[in-house]
Amino acid sequence: MNILLISASPRKSKSQTLALAQHVVKGLGVSARVETVHLCDLKIGYCTHCEACHVACLRCPIKDDVPALLSKMLAADGIILATPNYINQVTAALKAVFDRSSHFIHCKRLLGRYLCGVVTSGSGTQDDRVLDYLRHYSHICGAQFSGGVSACSYALEKKTAEAVRLGRKFAQDIGRRKEYPAQTRVIKKGMAHFGRIIGMRKDHWRGEYAYWKEKGWL
Numbered sequence: 001m002n003i004l005l006i007s008a009s010p011r012k013s014k015s016q017t018l019a020l021a022q023h024v025v026k027g028l029g030v031s032a033r034v035e036t037v038h039l040c041d042l043k044i045g046y047c048t049h050c051e052a053c054h055v056a057c058l059r060c061p062i063k064d065d066v067p068a069l070l071s072k073m074l075a076a077d078g079i080i081l082a083t084p085n086y087i088n089q090v091t092a093a094l095k096a097v098f099d100r101s102s103h104f105i106h107c108k109r110l111l112g113r114y115l116c117g118v119v120t121s122g123s124g125t126q127d128d129r130v131l132d133y134l135r136h137y138s139h140i141c142g143a144q145f146s147g148g149v150s151a152c153s154y155a156l157e158k159k160t161a162e163a164v165r166l167g168r169k170f171a172q173d174i175g176r177r178k179e180y181p182a183q184t185r186v187i188k189k190g191m192a193h194f195g196r197i198i199g200m201r202k203d204h205w206r207g208e209y210a211y212w213k214e215k216g217w218l
């Protein structure tokens with residue numbers, strides 16, 4: 001099982017969020033191969049809304065490290081999104097990656113894959129809002145969300161057991177191809193919505209229209 005851990009903190013090895021995420025990794029068990037990517041090591045540009053990735057799937061004129069990261073996300077069975085709470089949101093680096101992945105949303109490219117979330121903050125409050133956003137991102141890309149864990153950075157130890165449990169559940173969900181019916185309903189509703197849009201824009205978003213046709217979704 002291939003797991004990608006995306007660490008969105010600029011503090012790299014000093015990151016408290018990464019420290020909590022390592023407990024999730026501990027819970028995954030021995031069959032998991034985990035690759036950690038620190039967004040602060042990558043060159044990440046902003047989406048310019050040129051729509052090149054919709055015309056030809058995944059094509060992007062920005063020459064940076066994001067296309068390679070998106071390829072890693074596509075190759076993973078599960079993705080752990082670890083982000084500090086920055087003003088009740090993910091960090092700007094992670095948001096920039098999300099923005100660059102809008103093709104994932106149009107074509108539900110994370111269908112059949114699993115995501116989970118790890119958040120820390122200074123206050124230990126409002127972290128659910130960040131986890132909710134990570135859940136939302138999962139669903140709009142088609143992925144099942146196995147859950148999240150959050151902690152106040154000054155009291156991580158209170159949440160380490162919960163983080164290990166989340167890792168165990170994450171590995172089980174991936175191994176058993178678990179589907180959460182309520183999540184599948186949300187994903188399908190999103191697909192129906194995008195099916196209509198892709199159909200309407202078929203002359204412009206040619207690559208994505210062809211992808212939907214090839215999948216037999218249109």
Ligand SMILES: Cc1cc2nc3c(=O)[nH]c(=O)nc-3n(C[C@H](O)[C@H](O)[C@H](O)COP(=O)(O)O)c2cc1C
Pocket residue numbers: 009010011014015016017018083084085086087088120121122123124125152153
């Ligand atoms: C720009 C910025 C915004 C932050 N916003 C919040 C916030 O809204 N609420 C909060 O409790 N902590 C906030 N914090 C504190 C971090 O969430 C907290 O220290 C976190 O554990 C850092 O994670 P890291 O060690 O993985 O980088 C903020 C920190 C920064 C640098």
